[in-house]
Amino acid sequence: MPFSLDEVTLHLCCPDDGAPMARSANGVLCEQCHRFYPLLSTNILDLLPSRPITFPGRSEPALYRQGYLTEFFRPSEIRADARAWGAPEARSQKWLRLRERQAREVFQFLRVEPCEANLVFCDLSAGAGHCTFRAAQEYRMVFHCDLSMDALAYASAKARASHLENIVFVHADYFQPPFRSSVDHLICLDTLIRGPWHETKLLRSIQSVLNSSGTAVVDFHNWWHNPLRRLGLLPDNFVGNKSYTRKELTGLLASSGIEQFQTQSFVQEVDPCAGPGKVLARFIPPTRLMVRLAGVRASLPQTAVERHEENGA
Numbered sequence: 681m682p683f684s685l686d687e688v689t690l691h692l693c694c695p696d697d698g699a700p701m702a703r704s705a706n707g708v709l710c711e712q713c714h715r716f717y718p719l720l721s722t723n724i725l726d727l728l729p730s731r732p733i734t735f736p737g738r739s740e741p742a743l744y745r746q747g748y749l750t751e752f753f754r755p756s757e758i759r760a761d762a763r764a765w766g767a768p769e770a771r772s773q774k775w776l777r778l779r780e781r782q783a784r785e786v787f788q789f790l791r792v793e794p795c796e797a798n799l800v801f802c803d804l805s806a807g808a809g810h811c812t813f814r815a816a817q818e819y820r821m822v823f824h825c826d827l828s829m830d831a832l833a834y835a836s837a838k839a840r841a842s843h844l845e846n847i848v849f850v851h852a853d854y855f856q857p858p859f860r861s862s863v864d865h866l867i868c869l870d871t872l873i874r875g876p877w878h879e880t881k882l883l884r885s886i887q888s889v890l891n892s893s894g895t896a897v898v899d900f901h902n903w904w905h906n907p908l909r910r911l912g913l914l915p916d917n918f919v920g921n922k923s924y925t926r927k928e929l930t931g932l933l934a935s936s937g938i939e940q941f942q943t944q945s946f947v948q949e950v951d952p953c954a955g956p957g958k959v960l961a962r963f964i965p966p967t968r969l970m971v972r973l974a975g976v977r978a979s980l981p982q983t984a985v986e987r988h989e990e991n992g993a
């Protein structure tokens with residue numbers, strides 16, 4: 681790491697009680713409960729809380745809960761042949777090109793004003809690291825967080841092979857994040873898909889991680905964007921997940937305590953920066969809706985993007 685563990689520790693808190701942490705031999709220590717959180721390798725820190733969250737009654741996503749608990753209690757083992765969700769080895773070139781463009785649009789939306797290079801970035805459900813690796817080139821310190829040890833093992837091996845040294849890989853639960861309201865820029869993509877209870881809890885968590893001038897970009901699926909799907913002519917490849925209309929999204933953000941936000945469309949079919957895509961993108965229903973939100977006490981500046989969305993969407 682190009683920075684010391686002391687420096688990393690300044691941004692962390694104990695996921696169990698929110699107390700500050702102190703540097704210790706081969707890890708960090710909670711100053712209040714004295715729990716020790718070990719470095720699992722030179723750049724993977726195990727900051728998983730002691731206990732998983734408790735889900736409410738029947739309405740919560742059963743499928744997600746099952747996977748969450750399995751992953752939570754899996755031993756913190758770094759497997760050499762680990763694969764992450766979205767690993768390029770298992771995907772087509774077309775899919776990868778789309779992810780590249782999506783990452784570009786996410787960062788343009790996140791860094792809409794000129795910003796310093798000295799910022800702290802966090803991807804709260806980073807998976808294979810598509811966006812983390814890009815962030816490592818633009819931010820000073822990058823936190824790649826995931827509950828899946830395989831995602832962390834896979835992405836950290838890849839970062840090492842690419843000589844990306846400013847990424848800290850964190851074994852974390854996004855419902856109980858180990859950050860001391862210390863993050864400048866955050867993303868959480870392809871994750872707010874489990875239903876209102878999960879989304880609300882995660883959105884509150886995201887707000888708590890940001891510092892007082894921090895900004896996050898998250899995205900929501902608009903699964904019905906394809907008219908053929910609306911007519912029932914396409915198979916349902918989104919079973920068990922939740923897609924949001926603009927109206928539902930506004931309600932969800934309000935009930936998550938988010939009053940100020942900006943939206944921007946991600947259109948799968950055309951690149952809004954290239955050729956005819958510039959015009960066409962305005963008429964094609966978005967595949968995803970990106971939302972930019974601020975930290976708890978921060979406010980979002982008005983942007984050209986927002987004005988475009990307000991007028992055009």
Ligand SMILES: C[S@@+](CC[C@H](N)C(=O)[O-])C[C@H]1O[C@@H](n2cnc3c(N)ncnc32)[C@H](O)[C@@H]1O
Nearest residue numbers: 765766805806807826827828852853854869870
């Ligand atoms: C659908 S993938 C998206 C990965 C990445 N954001 C992307 O867009 O490619 C969701 C990721 O969230 C992680 N995840 C699920 N529940 C989590 C939790 N409670 N805390 C942290 N990560 C979690 C999964 O392990 C997985 O890597």
Ligand SMILES: [Zn+2]
Nearest residue numbers: 694697710713
């Ligand atoms: Zn503690």
